[in-house]
Amino acid sequence: MQPFMKSRTIKYTTVIVLTISLIIAAVPSLVCAYTLSGYSWDDVTPLKYKKDSGMSAASSTAWSSSVSDWQPSDANFQLDSSNYEVYLSDTYNSGIGWDGITVLTTSGTTILSASAYLNTYYTSSYAVTQRRSVSGHELGHVLGLDEHSGWVLMEPSTYNRWHLYYIYTPTQDDFNGVNSMY
Numbered sequence: 788m789q790p791f792m793k794s795r796t797i798k799y800t801t802v803i804v805l806t807i808s809l810i811i812a813a814v815p816s817l818v819c820a821y822t823l824s825g826y827s828w829d830d831v832t833p834l835k836y837k838k839d840s841g842m843s844a845a846s847s848t849a850w851s852s853s854v855s856d857w858q859p860s861d862a863n864f865q866l867d868s869s870n871y872e873v874y875l876s877d878t879y880n881s882g883i884g885w886d887g888i889t890v891l892t893t894s895g896t897t898i899l900s901a902s903a904y905l906n907t908y909y910t911s912s913y914a915v916t917q918r919r920s921v922s923g924h925e926l927g928h929v930l931g932l933d934e935h936s937g938w939v940l941m942e943p944s945t946y947n948r949w950h951l952y953y954i955y956t957p958t959q960d961d962f963n964g965v966n967s968m969y
């Protein structure tokens with residue numbers, strides 16, 4: 788499934804927000820806080836999600852781990868395949884530089900739905916915690932967080948976040964960001 792193609796089918800009254808995880812390294816920052824995207828859900832208790840049954844087992848495991856990782860936040864992910872707001876899947880694209888992407892559909896500042904993907908071109912060769920670092924980062928975008936450079940899960944570069952910092956679960960700063968919205 789192609790996130791960009793999918794996004795183009797959404798009607799024009801909906802704002803599409805793309806947030807990506809970059810493969811390339813960025814300049815690290817030791818300042819820890821959070822950045823909000825400006826978009827948030829009306830209600831995240833619960834926030835219903837579906838996992839694509841066709842994705843790889845490794846991707847599915849990563850999403851499940853990251854859903855659990857975020858549960859201490861004020862958002863409550865709940866599996867509901869028949870009535871969901873969040874769709875979790877993977878895709879294969881060798882022609883792009885991101886290993887994870889989140890597509891939000893919004894109205895005003897309210898998030899109506901979200902689809903998040905791991906790019907298995909990269910993530911199929913990742914270590915388990917590295918893949919989980921990407922899926923957890925993308926769920927941060929699903930919840931309304933923006934990129935934030937530093938020792939946090941919302942650090943945009945997977946190289947920095949995992950190889951340098953070895954972060955693959957939300958930090959207190961990431962939780963603080965989500966809890967500031969809900």
Ligand SMILES: [Zn+2]
Binds near residue numbers: 942943
């Ligand atoms: Zn990102």
